[in-house]
Amino acid sequence: MFVLGVDIGSTTAKAVIMDEEGRILAKNIIPTGVWVDKAIETVRQKACSIAGILPSDIDYCVSTGYGRLRVPYMDAQVTEITCHARGLHSVIPEAKTVIDIGGQDSKVISLDKDGSILNFVMNDQCAAGTGRFIDVMSRIMDIPIEEVGDFALRADEPAAISSVCTVFAESEVISKASTGVSAENIMAGIHLSIARRIRGLVGQHNVPPIAMTGGLAQNKGLIAALEQILNCSIVVPEDPQIIGALGAAIIARERMMEE
Ligand code: ADP
Numbered sequence: 001m002f003v004l005g006v007d008i009g010s011t012t013a014k015a016v017i018m019d020e021e022g023r024i025l026a027k028n029i030i031p032t033g034v035w036v037d038k039a040i041e042t043v044r045q046k047a048c049s050i051a052g053i054l055p056s057d058i059d060y061c062v063s064t065g066y067g068r069l070r071v072p073y074m075d076a077q078v079t080e081i082t083c084h085a086r087g088l089h090s091v092i093p094e095a096k097t098v099i100d101i102g103g104q105d106s107k108v109i110s111l112d113k114d115g116s117i118l119n120f121v122m123n124d125q126c127a128a129g130t131g132r133f134i135d136v137m138s139r140i141m142d143i144p145i146e147e148v149g150d151f152a153l154r155a156d157e158p159a160a161i162s163s164v165c166t167v168f169a170e171s172e173v174i175s176k177a178s179t180g181v182s183a184e185n186i187m188a189g190i191h192l193s194i195a196r197r198i199r200g201l202v203g204q205h206n207v208p209p210i211a212m213t214g215g216l217a218q219n220k221g222l223i224a225a226l227e228q229i230l231n232c233s234i235v236v237p238e239d240p241q242i243i244g245a246l247g248a249a250i251i252a253r254e255r256m257m258e259e
Contacts, residue, residue, distance in 0.1 A: 002051070003256055004058045005248025006043060006074070007083065008032065008067030011103025011131060012215065013039040014245040015047035017058070018253055026050035027242050036067050044073065060259075062252040064244050066105075078251055080244050081109055081120050084213055087247030089115030091237045096207040099198060099226070099234070100244075101216035103131040106198060110205045121201055127166040129197030131216050136166055137173060137190050141183055148187055149221030155188030169193065187221065195225035202230065211235045213243040 001020040006013065009032060017026040026047040032039045048055050055073070063071035064083040071077070084100050089111065098109040105124035112118055127133050138145045152158075159181050163169040169190070176186050210232055216222055217240030227234055237243060 001059050001256060002053055002057050003249055003252035004044065004047065004061040005083070005245045005250070005252055006040070006061065006063045006065075006071060007080070007242070007244035007248060008036065008040055008043075008063065008065040008071065009102050009244075010066050010105070012241065013043040013065075013067070014242045015043045016242055016245040016249040017047050017051045017053070018249045020253075022250070022253060024246075024249075025053075027239065027245070029241055032067070036070060040067065040071050060252045060256040062248040062255070064248045075252070076255065078248060081107065081117060081122075083244045083247030083251065085109050085111055085115060085117050085247065086250050087243035087245070088211055088213055088237065090246065090250055091243070092209070092211050092235055095209050095211040095235065097202075097205060097210040099202065099210060099212045100214040101130060101198070101212070101222075102214045103135070106130050106201060106214075108198075108202050108205050110207065119205070121203070121205065123197075123201055128164055128169070129194055129201065131214075133166050133169070133194055134190065134216070134219070134222075136170060137187070140170060140173060141177070141186065143183065143187070149191070149219035151184050151187040152191040152221030153224060155182075155184040157185050158192055159185045159189035161186075161189040161193040164197070188225070191219075191221045191225040192229065194222060195229040198226060199229050206230060206232070208232055209235055211237065213237065213240045215241045217241070
């Protein structure tokens with residue numbers, strides 16, 4: 001028996017294939033791009049070829065993410081909130097709070113001790129506090145996204161980035177750079193600005209242990225900025241970007257067993 005979990009996000013499409021015993025046979029991440037339907041097909045194809053099986057060998061598929069309703073081969077669709085909670089609980093069972101920051105949205109989910117969802121808050125209206133904010137800054141400062149966090153960690157005097165809007169913050173960054181503020185200090189200011197936005201979202205939902213998922217959990221500079229602003233430590237699972245797809249695969253396996 002093979003099950004597939006796919007998470008079609010605004011920025012990346014992720015897939016996890018699991019066998020009957022719950023072993024992960026394949027996981028992969030591709031950019032969603034403009035042609036979402038193509039990414040939906042490619043991410044399944046790639047996962048199947050890594051697992052050494054055919055798409056027709058998949059017995060059950062759960063889709064999640066903003067594009068979940070467009071997946072033609074899914075048997076069921078489940079919200080990202082549920083999938084991130086399930087995926088995270090399977091790898092860090094003690095976590096009580098999940099901060100998920102993706103390409104164009106951010107969420108904070110509160111979990112019970114058995115991993116069930118107590119409540120959640122979400123920002124999908126404003127680019128500040130999401131990956132989009134760092135992606136824009138990475139592009140204008142010509143620093144690859146994989147390196148922005150390391151730049152921030154090398155800062156000695158983080159710049160004050162006060163604009164809450166991505167467009168105004170972009171002008172602020174350009175003006176700071178023109179007055180000689182170092183890329184390291186500007187990057188640290190950008191990371192602290194995102195961390196403050198996330199603190200606003202976290203509000204009262206800050207019960208430790210706090211874990212982080214989503215693409216931005218790979219950014220060590222952001223983890224450090226969040227730990228500073230939230231005044232707590234943050235646990236990051238292995239492969240934080242595929243946690244939603246992992247949760248979808250876990251749910252697919254359970255449903256398959258029930259049938
Ligand atoms: P979504 O599910 O909303 O499509 P993801 O959770 O896949 O988004 O996160 C995508 C974001 O993760 C990108 O916008 C980028 O900012 C960030 N990202 C991706 N890879 C890395 C990396 N290696 N280091 C730091 N940030 C990364």
